[in-house]
Amino acid sequence: MLSALKRAIVGEPLATAQARHERLSKSTGLAIFASDNLSSVAYASEEILRVLILAGAGALSLASPIGVAIAIVIAIVIYSYRQTILAYPQGASDYIVAKDNIGTLAGLTAGGALLIDYTLTVAVSVSAGVAAMTSAVPILFQHRVIEELVDLKPGREHPHNWMVEATEVPVALPNEAETRIDILLRNQATGGNPWYALLECKRSSKDYKRWVFFGKTQRGRGVYSRCYYIEHADLLGSWNHQGEAPMTHRVEVKHAPEEHEAFDYYLEVKTEPPGREKTVSATKAIEDAFQQVTLGQAGLALRMRKTNLLKFRLLPVVVTTAEVLTAAYEIDKVSLEHGRFAPEDLVLESRPWVAVNYRVNDVVCEFSRFSTNRQSDIASDVAARQVRTVFVVQAGRINEFLAWLWKNFECSQ
Numbered sequence: 001m002l003s004a005l006k007r008a009i010v011g012e013p014l015a016t017a018q019a020r021h022e023r024l025s026k027s028t029g030l031a032i033f034a035s036d037n038l039s040s041v042a043y044a045s046e047e048i049l050r051v052l053i054l055a056g057a058g059a060l061s062l063a064s065p066i067g068v069a070i071a072i073v074i075a076i077v078i079y080s081y082r083q084t085i086l087a088y089p090q091g092a093s094d095y096i097v098a099k100d101n102i103g104t105l106a107g108l109t110a111g112g113a114l115l116i117d118y119t120l121t122v123a124v125s126v127s128a129g130v131a132a133m134t135s136a137v138p139i140l141f142q143h144r145v146i147e148e149l150v151d152l153k154p155g156r157e158h159p160h161n162w163m164v165e166a167t168e169v170p171v172a173l174p175n176e177a178e179t180r181i182d183i184l185l186r187n188q189a190t191g192g193n194p195w196y197a198l199l200e201c202k203r204s205s206k207d208y209k210r211w212v213f214f215g216k217t218q219r220g221r222g223v224y225s226r227c228y229y230i231e232h233a234d235l236l237g238s239w240n241h242q243g244e245a246p247m248t249h250r251v252e253v254k255h256a257p258e259e260h261e262a263f264d265y266y267l268e269v270k271t272e273p274p275g276r277e278k279t280v281s282a283t284k285a286i287e288d289a290f291q292q293v294t295l296g297q298a299g300l301a302l303r304m305r306k307t308n309l310l311k312f313r314l315l316p317v318v319v320t321t322a323e324v325l326t327a328a329y330e331i332d333k334v335s336l337e338h339g340r341f342a343p344e345d346l347v348l349e350s351r352p353w354v355a356v357n358y359r360v361n362d363v364v365c366e367f368s369r370f371s372t373n374r375q376s377d378i379a380s381d382v383a384a385r386q387v388r389t390v391f392v393v394q395a396g397r398i399n400e401f402l403a404w405l406w407k408n409f410e411c412s413q
Contacts, residue, residue, distance in 0.1 A: 061343075142167075142182050142201040145319050145395055149183070160402040161187050162197060171299025173367045181296040183319075187406065195409070197315045197402070198300065200293035201395075204322035205285050208268035211320065211392065213354045214327035215265040222379030223357050225261045228254045228389040230409075231297060231368075235310040245308050249301070249370050251384060252313070257408065262355040262389055263326070286392075289318045290358050294388050298364045305369070315405070316390045324351045324394050352397035353404075358390045 048066055084097055094114055099107030149164055162185045169181040183199035204211070216225035223229075232252035239245045256262055268282045293316040304312055328347040334340065365386045393401045 141203055145201050160406050162402045171296055171303055173299055179292055179295045193311055195313045197317050198293055198296050200289050200318045202289040202318055202320045207270050208282050209322055210269045210325055211322040212269050212325045212327050213263040213266045216261055217264050222383040223387050226256050228256050229387040230254055231314045233312055245310055262357040290390055293318055294360045294364055298368050318392045319395050319398055321395055324354055326351050353391055353393040353401045356390050357387050359386050360388055
């Protein structure tokens with residue numbers, strides 16, 4: 001059976017004498033022998049920029065010199081291949097050429113390097129293929145995140161107490177605004193004091209694959225970067241199980257650790273250096289993710305109150321394929337004339353996750369049914385009613401983030 005299947009796929013075997021005279025067409029030969037070159041062209045530029053951007057925006061100017069150096073290396077490889085063809089018209093491998101001209105050790109080194117190179121080429125190609133599939137079919141990314149959360153293989157220690165409560169949860173506000181919560185997590189160790197994490201799965205856009213967060217509000221202006229603002233509902237007094245339960249529903253302020261202070265601003269940044277297109281940054285994908293997850297948060301809170309869940313906390317989380325970066329700079333370096341600063345004054349740092357103190361719109365705030373009275377001071381009113389701390393997490397670090405969340409917030413309290 002297996003032999004017949006093999007013959008149907010690859011055809012009948014060739015005799016050795018016949019195989020010597022077989023030749024590949026140009027299209028077939030390119031697909032087989034040029035896969036390494038093609039994959040390098042497809043992925044190398046992005047990987048180079050991925051490293052350079054971590055060294056600061058000014059380092060992106062090195063992309064062109066590096067590209068020239070790569071072109072020189074390719075020219076050397078082409079020249080050496082032409083020389084090899086002339087010297088070995090019957091054909092020869094890198095191992096044979098290196099062994100005959102330099103020595104056995106050089107031949108083994110060349111052969112081993114090629115084996116490693118071909119293995120990595122396949123690995124990178126498969127990874128890029130999976131990324132392309134999740135980009136083309138958005139639901140695949142959500143399924144992959146779910147798999148990462150529930151993948152409890154034998155011998156793999158579960159790093160946290162969060163479990164998948166439900167997926168694709170429809171919620172709505174009284175004004176008929178609707179959305180779906182991609183993934184709803186509940187902490188298993190909380191008992192009658194449940195903590196819920198609402199996960200919005202958001203892929204980065206094709207051109208803007210890096211999300212940069214910056215700016216921290218100082219104390220004295222209402223919202224403070226050293227604080228997290230968590231939605232919390234609890235039973236107010238006692239309830240005789242008649243009618244709607246009396247609840248205190250508010251924004252609870254928790255201390256943020258210094259290494260994970262909350263940011264106020266965000267941008268999506270292009271991975272390629274700007275050409276004729278002047279726009280190098282945007283906010284659409286991040287803003288859309290924040291609006292969706294906070295709308296889902298408000299709708300879920302209303303749904304829970306209707307079912308008389310007497311105590312809960314809600315944490316909005318955006319899980320993304322984007323690379324998460326933070327930007328540090330000295331504010332006095334920003335020009336008041338042009339509104340920008342020199343690239344060398346910007347320091348970028350890659351992060352597994354960040355916190356953002358996001359201001360929800362008036363509609364979400366209106367239907368949140370908070371028991372907190374409005375403040376006459378606008379800054380205090382925004383902090384008390386309209387701020388939600390949204391966490392943005394790289395998809396591959398979601399379990400690490402949830403373990404940190406459990407430890408930092410002590411979710412059993």
